[in-house]
Amino acid sequence: MALLLKSPSRRSPKVISSKNVNPRMMPAAGKGERLLSREDVMEALTDALRPLSYIHAFWEGGAPGYGRLDEWSDIDAYILVDDGKVEQVFRAVETTLESLSRIQQKYDIGTTPWPGVFQAFYRLKGASRYMILDLAVLTTKSRETFLQPEIHGEAVFRFNKKGRARAKKLDKKALESKMRNRLERVKARFEMFGIFVQKEINRENWIEAVDLYRAVVLDSLTEVLRMKHCPIHYDFRTRYIHYELPARDVARLKRLYFVSDEKDLIRKYGSASRWFRSTVNELEAAVTVQP
Numbered sequence: 001m002a003l004l005l006k007s008p009s010r011r012s013p014k015v016i017s018s019k020n021v022n023p024r025m026m027p028a029a030g031k032g033e034r035l036l037s038r039e040d041v042m043e044a045l046t047d048a049l050r051p052l053s054y055i056h057a058f059w060e061g062g063a064p065g066y067g068r069l070d071e072w073s074d075i076d077a078y079i080l081v082d083d084g085k086v087e088q089v090f091r092a093v094e095t096t097l098e099s100l101s102r103i104q105q106k107y108d109i110g111t112t113p114w115p116g117v118f119q120a121f122y123r124l125k126g127a128s129r130y131m132i133l134d135l136a137v138l139t140t141k142s143r144e145t146f147l148q149p150e151i152h153g154e155a156v157f158r159f160n161k162k163g164r165a166r167a168k169k170l171d172k173k174a175l176e177s178k179m180r181n182r183l184e185r186v187k188a189r190f191e192m193f194g195i196f197v198q199k200e201i202n203r204e205n206w207i208e209a210v211d212l213y214r215a216v217v218l219d220s221l222t223e224v225l226r227m228k229h230c231p232i233h234y235d236f237r238t239r240y241i242h243y244e245l246p247a248r249d250v251a252r253l254k255r256l257y258f259v260s261d262e263k264d265l266i267r268k269y270g271s272a273s274r275w276f277r278s279t280v281n282e283l284e285a286a287v288t289v290q291p
Contacts, residue, residue, distance in 0.1 A: 036100055036127040038075050045077070046158040048096040054082040055089065057165035058158045061146060062134075065153025068243070074132040078146060078155075080165045083139040086118050093135060094122075101126030116142030140164070150232055179227060179234050187280050190220045197269050206262055213269055218257060221276040225249060227283055 042060065049055050062076030063069045081089050097103055102125040109119035122133040138145065146152050147167035157165070193216050200209035222241065227234045230244040242250055256272045259265045 033126070036124060036131070038073070038131060040100060041075060041097070041124075041127070041131075041133065042077070042158060044096050044100055045093065048092060049079065049089075050159050052089075052092065054085040056080045056082075056140070056162070057160040059160070059165065060156040060158070061152050064156050065149075066240075066243075071128070072130045074130065074134055076134045076136075078136050078138060078165075080138050080140065080145075083116070083141050086137050086139065089137050090118075090120065090135075097122060097124060097133070100124065112136075114142060114144040117144055175232075179231055182234065183224065183227060183280070183283060186220050186223055190216065190276060194220075194273060201262075201266060201269070204262075206265070209269075210259055210265055213259070213265060213272070214257075217269060217272045217276065218253075221256075221272050221279070222253065224276060224279045224283060225253070228279055 049058050057080040059078050063073040104125045105123045107121040112119050116139040118137045120135055148170045150170050197209055197212045256268050
């Protein structure tokens, strides 16, 4: 099965209706105060980090790279540093953030699945609740740079000393092979554990049934739909799905995600299972997946 990998869509963000917005979760500033903007944060970090000799590059990914920036976007930032300087970098970042506003919360991931990549999340008291700083610190020994534009969008560099941060050429054959192996794994997982939904329905254990429906059936269906329509992001789960799947499939999938009662679960379990199997059959029979 040869798969034609295509770059994800740069479709503009959806217009969000005000009726869907909870006012209690909207950004709020104190009397006479102005919320920090993402540019306030990025400029301050740029000024603080650029002079440090052990920091080689600082850039932003995520929404700006796809042209989807809106008022709910967080900040996906990356720093390339010398090996052994990770702790110093986090201290420098936190000192800079504290100069702007109190750090309300830090969530430290620590080491990640990628060797040489460390991650932490920050929420600032003086910024929108949604404007979380998602910071990844990469050492020069890391093999992962998150810079392939086909996968991660166009990076927005604040500085890149001597061009040290460089995107490696995307190995499409390796990615295709990895996705084919994953397809076999997802298919096997579904065939082994999908029946657990029916088992809990038979027992009238509805909470277990609906949880397994989401975790096994819908997760598997979502993944194979991504393989079909946007294979470059086949492992992104539901992220960006509204932009990267056909609108008709998004609407159909949305209906399957929302279960109203026990009878609805039984119906949708059957519908989702049939859709999963038909999509797997298409992928296995495909010569190419058209853009």
